[in-house]
Amino acid sequence: MKEFFKDIKDDKTIISAFLMNFSFIAVTIIYILFFYGKLPPFVPIFNQLPWGEQRLGNQITIFIPILISLLISAINIIISASIYKKIPLISRMLTAISLLVGILIFLFIIKTITLII
Numbered sequence: 001m002k003e004f005f006k007d008i009k010d011d012k013t014i015i016s017a018f019l020m021n022f023s024f025i026a027v028t029i030i031y032i033l034f035f036y037g038k039l040p041p042f043v044p045i046f047n048q049l050p051w052g053e054q055r056l057g058n059q060i061t062i063f064i065p066i067l068i069s070l071l072i073s074a075i076n077i078i079i080s081a082s083i084y085k086k087i088p089l090i091s092r093m094l095t096a097i098s099l100l101v102g103i104l105i106f107l108f109i110i111k112t113i114t115l116i117i
Contacts, residue, residue, distance in 0.1 A: 005077075005081050007081065007084040007085060008077075008080055008081050008084050008091065011084070011088070011091075011092075013092055013095070014080060014084075014091060014092060014095045017092075017095035017096060017098065017099045018073070018077065018095055018098065018099075020099055020102075021069075021073055021095075021098045021099045021101075021102040022073070022102075024099075024102040024103055024105075024106045025066060025069055025070060025073070025102055025105070025106075027106065028066055028102075028105060028106045028109050029066060031109065031110065031113070032062055032063065032066075032109060032113070035113050035117060036059065036062075038117055039059050039062065039113070039116065039117070040059075040116060041058070041059060042056040042057065042058065042059075043056065043057055043058070043059060043061060043062050043112065043116060044056055044057075044112065044115070044116065045057045045061045045062060045064065045065075045112065062109070062112070062113075065105045065108055065109060066105060066109075068101075068105070069101050069102055069105040072097075072098060072101050073098045073101070073102070076094040076095065076097060076098045077098075079091075079094055080094045080095060
């Protein structure tokens with residue numbers, strides 16, 4: 001397993017982007033846990049659905065975007081490590097995508113929590 005990630009560990013761009021991404025995810029989790037007790041029983045997390053109760057989810061559904069972000073990051077790390085020797089530019093693009101998803105999830109959670117508190 002160490003050899004699988006050996007190439008991307010040497011690339012400072014990839015490592016710094018993934019570290020920033022995971023720091024955004026960690027800050028988002030801390031932010032949610034800080035305000036979790038103040039959240040109402042139902043949180044408007046599904047904003048693309050029609051107006052009404054369909055848009056609401058339980059308090060625990062506030063963690064769904066974080067899980068999606070972690071899943072995307074894990075998949076991108078594996079793909080980046082596997083194709084780094086062949087196409088390093090695509091590996092860096094995947095890290096940029098992971099970082100962008102982490103930032104957007106962070107902003108989405110902050111916006112959602114400030115909307116309901």
